[in-house]
Amino acid sequence: MPRVSEAHLAARREQIIEAATRCFARNGFHQTSMQDVIREAGLSVGAFYRYFSSKDQLIRAIAEEKVGVIIATLDRLMRVEPVPPLRAVFAEILEQVDHNLGVDGPVRIAVQVWGEAAHDPTFAELIGGIYGRIRDAAVALAARVRDAGQLAPDADPAAIGAVVVGLIQGYVIQRVLTGRVDRDVYLAGIEGLTARP
Structure with missing residues (x-):
């Protein structure tokens, strides 16, 4: 039996992640079964379970992959x-948030995960x-921005980093819940x- 290439395995895993993203975005975590994801991915049960054994694993993979884009940007x-x-x-x-916001987009899943995290x-x-x-990435960037003179010399990068994350989350919530905030x-x-007087 021929050995399956790493590229094939990675492509199949990505196929499953994209299918799960669409299902979760459309129907939510609780209304989506593993069978729904398997059907959306167009795979057999055996092929699917080679990669993921639970919904939690899928959600973790989606979150890691999509948030990785923001971390890579920073x-x-x-x-x-x-x-x-x-x-x-x-x-x-924020452009990346908008790019991943569509009806089946992973940004919609973020809000669901935040809700689940509460309990x-x-x-x-x-x-x-x-x-x-x-x-952590935002704090490091804030320190660099401060050192470049864009912020007050005594600005605290840790405080700025926390606010940066909050501003990104605030944009996501407004885009998902109301759709009316303009970038x-x-x-x-x-x-x-952030303007300095």
């Missing part, structure tokens, strides 16, 4: 010379770890908050 912006203005940083992150320790641990990584207006508000 890491890349850390290396840009000169350091980009805060508005440009937020513009890029499920497994989800709370997942969220704590993921957003801890985003906060440019939101960015103008951030710019107004």
